[in-house]
Amino acid sequence: xxxxxxxxxxxxxxxxxxxxxxxxxxxxxxxxxxxxxxxxxxxxxxxxxxxxxxxxxxxxxxxxxxxxxxxxxxxxxxxxxxxxxxxxxxxxxxxxxxxxxxxxxxxxxxxxxxxxxxxxxxxxxxxxxxxxxxxxxxxxxxxxxxxxxxxxxxxxxxxxxxxxxxxxxxxxxxxxxxxxxxxxxxxxxxxxxxxxxxxxxxxxxxxxxxxxxxxxxxxxxxxxxxxxxxxxxxxxxxxxxxxxxxxxxxxxxxxxxxxxxxxxxxxxxxxxxxxxxxx
Amino acid sequence: xxxxxxxxxxxxxxxxxxxxxxxxxxxxxxxxxxxxxxxxxxxxxxxxxxxxxxxxxxxxxxxxxxxxxxxxxxxxxxxxxxxxxxxxxxxxxxxxxxxxxxxxxxxxxxxxxxxxxxxxxxxxxxxxxxxxxxxxxxxxxxxxxxxxxxxxxxxxxxxxxxxxxxxxxxxxxxxxxxxxxxxxxxxxxxxxxxxxxxxxxxxxxxxxxxxxxxxxxxxxxxxxxxxxxxxxxxxxxxxxxxxxxxxxxxxxxxxxxxxxxxxxxxxxxxxxxxxxxxxxxxxxxxxxxxxxxxxxxxxxxxxxxxxxxxxxxxxxxxxxxxxxxxxxxxxxxxxxxxxxxxxxxxxxxxxxxxxxxxxxxxxxxxxxxxxxxxxxxxxxxxxxxxxxxxxxxxxxxxxxxxxxxxxxxxxxxxxxxxxxxxxxxxxxxxxxxxxxxxxxxxxxxxxxxxxxxxxxxxxxxxxxxxxxxxxxxxxxxxxxxxxxxxxxxxxxxxxxxxxxxxxxxxxxxxxxxxxxxxxxxxxxx
Numbered sequence: 107x108x109x110x111x112x113x114x115x116x117x118x119x120x121x122x123x124x125x126x127x128x129x130x131x132x133x134x135x136x137x138x139x140x141x142x143x144x145x146x147x148x149x150x151x152x153x154x155x156x157x158x159x160x161x162x163x164x165x166x167x168x169x170x171x172x173x174x175x176x177x178x179x180x181x182x183x184x185x186x187x188x189x190x191x192x193x194x195x196x197x198x199x200x201x202x203x204x205x206x207x208x209x210x211x212x213x214x215x216x217x218x219x220x221x222x223x224x225x226x227x228x229x230x231x232x233x234x235x236x237x238x239x240x241x242x243x244x245x246x247x248x249x250x251x252x253x254x255x256x257x258x259x260x261x262x263x264x265x266x267x268x269x270x271x272x273x274x275x276x277x278x279x280x281x282x283x284x285x286x287x288x289x290x291x292x293x294x295x296x297x298x299x300x301x302x303x304x305x306x307x308x309x310x311x312x313x314x315x316x317x318x319x320x321x322x323x324x325x326x327x328x329x330x331x332x333x334x335x336x337x338x339x340x341x342x343x344x345x346x347x348x349x350x351x352x353x354x355x356x357x358x359x360x361x362x363x364x365x366x367x368x369x370x371x372x373x374x375x376x377x378x379x380x381x382x383x384x385x
Numbered sequence: 386x387x388x389x390x391x392x393x394x395x396x397x398x399x400x401x402x403x404x405x406x407x408x409x410x411x412x413x414x415x416x417x418x419x420x421x422x423x424x425x426x427x428x429x430x431x432x433x434x435x436x437x438x439x440x441x442x443x444x445x446x447x448x449x450x451x452x453x454x455x456x457x458x459x460x461x462x463x464x465x466x467x468x469x470x471x472x473x474x475x476x477x478x479x480x481x482x483x484x485x486x487x488x489x490x491x492x493x494x495x496x497x498x499x500x501x502x503x504x505x506x507x508x509x510x511x512x513x514x515x516x517x518x519x520x521x522x523x524x525x526x527x528x529x530x531x532x533x534x535x536x537x538x539x540x541x542x543x544x545x546x547x548x549x550x551x552x553x554x555x556x557x558x559x560x561x562x563x564x565x566x567x568x569x570x571x572x573x574x575x576x577x578x579x580x581x582x583x584x585x586x587x588x589x590x591x592x593x594x595x596x597x598x599x600x601x602x603x604x605x606x607x608x609x610x611x612x613x614x615x616x617x618x619x620x621x622x623x624x625x626x627x628x629x630x631x632x633x634x635x636x637x638x639x640x641x642x643x644x645x646x647x648x649x650x651x652x653x654x655x656x657x658x659x660x661x662x663x664x665x666x667x668x669x670x671x672x673x674x675x676x677x678x679x680x681x682x683x684x685x686x687x688x689x690x691x692x693x694x695x696x697x698x699x700x701x702x703x704x705x706x707x708x709x710x711x712x713x714x715x716x717x718x719x720x721x722x723x724x725x726x727x728x729x730x731x732x733x734x735x736x737x738x739x740x741x742x743x744x745x746x747x748x749x750x751x752x753x754x755x756x757x758x759x760x761x762x763x764x765x766x767x768x769x770x771x772x773x774x775x776x777x778x779x780x781x782x783x784x785x786x787x788x789x790x791x792x793x794x795x796x797x798x799x800x801x802x803x804x805x806x807x808x809x810x811x812x813x814x815x816x817x818x819x820x821x822x823x824x825x826x827x828x829x830x831x832x833x834x835x836x837x838x839x840x841x842x843x844x845x846x847x848x849x850x851x852x853x854x855x856x857x858x859x860x861x862x863x864x865x866x867x868x869x870x871x872x873x874x875x876x877x878x879x880x881x882x883x884x885x886x887x888x889x890x891x892x893x894x895x896x897x898x899x900x901x902x903x904x905x906x907x908x909x910x
Binding site for chain 2: 150158165183188192203214272275305310315317318344345
């Protein structure tokens with residue numbers, strides 16, 4: 107038995123050392139929290155998340171504190187004698203029933219007005235329909251002929267094959283890159299209509315703070331307004347298990363200033379007309 | 386567990402010898418043992434599936450398995466752990482302990498009891514056989530969402546039939562528990578004197594009877610959609626894929642309480658024993674379990690906030706979900722108050738119960754965050770959710786079950802187990818379970834979806850930590866198996882009371898418990 111225990115102790119120590127040595131040099135340890143995002147809604151959701159996180163942390167510190175104090179003070183090894191009369195305390199029990207109710211209601215109330223705004227898709231200036239397929243996205247700019255597919259980028263697709271021999275770290279935006287990204291204007295309320303062609307998918311870009319299912323036969327709506335001063339490329343993924351390549355249908359959105367976006371859309375329209383003419 | 390040889394010496398009426406005993410027994414203790422051994426085997430098998438998942442996720446890129454097989458692993462890991470490991474373990478504990486806690490000679494319906502076990506056995510034979518049919522095992526996640534689940538190959542009808550069998554087995558088990566508790570309590574054992582483990586199971590049994598038929602109905606509709614061209618879940622035929630999600634989670638949410646309530650009961654037995662004072666607020670504990678059970682029926686849609694629900698629906702399910710925190714909080718505070726002014730010692734059952742107290746609370750708090758709907762739009766279907774439900778299920782439900790094994794094993798086998806080994810098992814499990822699941826909060830918040838076989842490189846560091854935790858946790862469980870086998874084979878003789886401050890009828894009978902106990906009902910004052 108003693109030998110076994112000693113062996114155990116040694117193997118645990120060896121395991122800890124080996125795993126420390128095996129850690130990769132990449133420094134993404136800081137990636138531990140929700141992004142603040144690039145829209146009013148995403149920032150509000152982020153601040154809501156942070157408030158709840160702090161409330162939960164305080165609750166945890168208080169309850170764990172009480173448990174730890176009890177475990178330290180009332181140990182049998184320190185000669186503690188059990189007080190077998192301590193069976194009820196009506197006041198205390200009422201308090202720890204009512205106080206949580208108040209805290210919970212306090213936590214829930216701020217979500218009401220945010221939800222109302224999230225669900226209000228009126229007043230949008232541009233509507234794009236996104237259709238989930240196994241396993242890629244299709245985007246249609248409603249009111250125009252512009253429509254295209256958006257697949258996992260080739261470099262990622264090569265690297266992600268089983269035992270491809272390609273180091274994922276050598277691929278730009280591994281698994282988060284597509285051949286043709288969605289393009290939207292900044293500073294404009296863009297409405298997205300979500301649906302799917304085969305199974306349920308979900309459209310999610312963390313920086314927009316929003317995720318919604320794309321369901322075959324139904325249309326879901328969300329909207330996003332990227333800050334006017336934050337043009338850029340934003341990346342996300344399908345978030346509902348949709349079959350073998352669920353992990354390989356990313357979403358990439360390029361947000362461009364209004365003028366640049368308009369120029370891009372005109373270009374796409376011209377290309378679409380040309381394709382229609384040759385057909 | 387495997388203590389056949391010891392039973393025989395002590396039995397009043399010896400059971401048949403050898404394999405015949407296990408095939409024909411109607412004894413609640415034997416059936417309990419079979420459930421527990423089955424559950425342990427499934428726990429190891431489900432763990433093996435998780436091992437494959439974490440090995441593939443050890444670093445970015447696909448090294449070991451194809452995405453399709455990865456999905457089979459996540460799906461079967463969940464089905465095996467939920468229906469094969471956690472639920473049968475609690476049924477095994479119910480079989481062993483409820484008659485002994487309430488002073489009954491056996492379960493009320495012994496033949497049905499055996500029938501439930503063998504149904505479960507064949508259900509799992511069928512489910513596991515799907516690995517060997519064309520198309521492989523189900524890969525649509527244990528949630529079985531259509532239309533994806535309708536793309537399953539030959540495994541589809543097998544999995545559905547297996548679920549039907551498991552459901553029938555659970556319903557019969559639940560009927561047995563209810564009939565036993567309602568009719569067979571010893572004189573003087575009023576409902577509000579009943580030990581909390583039996584109480585938690587009585588309520589669990591009602592939950593099972595209420596929701597298993599709903600689930601059976603849901604999967605039957607899948608079956609007819611698949612084979613007979615009905616359109617329950619097909620929009621093109623006038624159906625709705627989201628309808629299945631409502632049906633599934635109407636079952637699925639109470640199901641998570643079916644898994645956790647027995648552990649609540651177990652912890653409520655263990656904390657008083659090792660604090661050497663009675664539970665604080667006994668009646669409040671009973672009412673809290675009942676309230677949680679009731680609320681579990683009206684919160685299901687919090688699993689589906691992203692399907693596009695009406696505003697009022699989202700608000701209702703946010704509020705009802707947060708309400709569950711109130712009775713759950715009452716339980717946590719009452720357990721803490723039980724520790725207060727106690728005389729606490731730290732034997733393995735108590736260590737697991739205390740770890741439950743801390744780590745289940747972490748899972749509860751992340752659950753509170755998930756309940757708030759605008760934030761849930763970010764959390765939904767990410768690793769944050771995976772971290773949350775593993776915290777309530779592994780250091781929650783599973784630690785509760787392990788605590789129960791450490792608590793009652795001497796009563797079952799008649800031997801004390803190796804305390805040092807038990808302490809090792811505890812500390813390794815408690816450390817590694819956090820290394821395994823805590824980083825999953827981080828990658829989830831940072832944007833990693835769940836159920837993906839490969840991930841973007843920025844998630845690599847914490848995934849590697851999580852995988853190391855998984856390997857450590859998995860290997861630590863071999864100590865548990867070793868400890869149980871050792872204890873079944875021999876060891877220091879256990880007294881009737883086993884622990885310093887035993888309370889309850891099960892501690893009045895000798896250890897190991899004779900083959901037949903309480904043939905004459907005890908008087909309870």
